Amino acid sequence: DLHALLDSFGLPNELDGAGELAQEWFCGEEEEENVSVRSAALSPEMQVMALQGFMNTVTNIIQMLKRYVISFVCSAKIHQLMDLLGVPDDLDGAVTVAQKML
DSSP states (O other): OHHHHHHHTTOOGGGHHHHHHHHHHHHOSOOHHHHHHHHHTOOHHHHHHHHHHHHHHHHHHHHHHTTSOHHHHHHSOHHHHHHHHTOOGGGHHHHHHHHHHO
């Protein structure tokens, strides 16, 4: 399942949203049991590509957050930052990671 995949990479639980997004990219909008079966069948190269894409997204979000006062960015709620940046709810994990990296 998704949590086992994130754990195998040693990634924090904050990346659940990003993991779900990566599953949707690779698997489309299928029923939950089909998503986890197809996700488990991803090659290691595809898994790395998904994580690299996620990290690129985090890097882009960090660049956008740098335009704002750091004290606000670090103290704001995730959904406040998401609204400020105009990003979809699926990127909550990426915004959380970006906030923590700042």
